[in-house]
Amino acid sequence: MATWSKLLxxxxxxPLMEQLTFFHDHTLSxxxxxxxxxxxxxxxxxxxKLTNRFLLEGQTIELIWTILPAVTLVFIALPSLQxxxxxxxxxxxxxxxxxxxHQWFWSYEYSDFKSFEFDSYMASAADxxxxxxxxxxxxxxxxxPFNSQIRLLVTAADVIHSWxxxxxxxxxxxxxxxxxxxxxxxxxxxxxxxxCSEICGANHSFMPIAMESVSPxxxxxxxxxxxx
Numbered sequence: 001m002a003t004w005s006k007l008l009x010x011x012x013x014x015p016l017m018e019q020l021t022f023f024h025d026h027t028l029s030x031x032x033x034x035x036x037x038x039x040x041x042x043x044x045x046x047x048x049k050l051t052n053r054f055l056l057e058g059q060t061i062e063l064i065w066t067i068l069p070a071v072t073l074v075f076i077a078l079p080s081l082q083x084x085x086x087x088x089x090x091x092x093x094x095x096x097x098x099x100x101x102h103q104w105f106w107s108y109e110y111s112d113f114k115s116f117e118f119d120s121y122m123a124s125a126a127d128x129x130x131x132x133x134x135x136x137x138x139x140x141x142x143x144x145p146f147n148s149q150i151r152l153l154v155t156a157a158d159v160i161h162s163w164x165x166x167x168x169x170x171x172x173x174x175x176x177x178x179x180x181x182x183x184x185x186x187x188x189x190x191x192x193x194x195x196c197s198e199i200c201g202a203n204h205s206f207m208p209i210a211m212e213s214v215s216p217x218x219x220x221x222x223x224x225x226x227x228x
Contacts, residue, residue: 010167013192013213014184016086017169023079030072087169090183093151095144101154101161101174101196104203108142114227122206136193138210145219146186154180159201165194165209173198186213 012018098109102119109117123137144150154163156174164171167190172182186192194209214222 012167012169013186013188013190014168014170015187016184017167019083019086020169023083026079027076030076034072087182090151090181091149093183094148096151096153097142097144098153098155099142099163099174101156101158101163101200101207103158103201104196104207106163106207106209110223110226113223116226118226120210122208133193135206136195136208136210138208141191141210141212143212143214143219143222144186145216146189146213148216149183149185152182152184154182160198161196161200161207162198163194163209164197165192165211167192167194168211171197189213189215 009017009021009024012021095110096112098111100107100109105119105121107117107119109115118140120138120140120142122135123139152163152170152172154172154174155178156176158176160176161174162171163174168184168186170182170184172180174180190213192211192213194211196204196207196209198204200207
């Protein structure tokens with residue numbers, strides 16, 4: 001969960017988010033090198049009173065600042081394209097869950113089992129318990145097993161919403177009349193929070209997502225308790 005002392009991305013809870021974090025660090029290191037190099041060149045120009053015949057004219061420097069950015073873009077583009085394909089890949093999902101965005105709550109359908117569904121509203125201040133997180137916890141959490149490939153089908157009933165959980169690296173639009181899908185695998189147990197990331201109306205900031213990752217055994221017990 002994000003706190004005021006958090007400067008970088010959240011700890012990844014899925015292989016996809018871990019790869020996104022690696023790509024972020026990779027790109028940031030390239031940007032840091034470019035910033036240092038450009039700063040050095042600017043400082044050398046100021047020291048020479050903005051006159052340096054090796055920088056202001058010459059075929060060699062023209063070739064360098066044309067070829068070097070192209071090579072840099074290749075080092076950024078290749079891992080970026082690989083990540084794009086990983087995000088869209090669907091690997092034989094064990095569980096398919098449908099999430100529907102409403103103004104202003106989420107509903108979930110577990111249709112692989114004895115079909116059941118429930119609504120997930122933000123926990124009110126009156127009903128909140130001492131261990132709940134303000135403006136993030138919900139009355140009915142989304143329960144999922146870890147180390148299992150999950151397929152999430154997302155749509156909306158009224159306006160465009162966006163189902164987003166940063167810790168697992170998923171952000172997918174919920175569009176009325178259209179089914180979007182995402183695939184992810186949670187690699188550890190825990191409680192992960194997200195929010196609607198599309199401005200969907202007056203109470204846009206009051207439709208959080210709370211996902212609880214449990215063991216497959218605990219997930220089966222929860223499914224049995226919900227379908228009784």
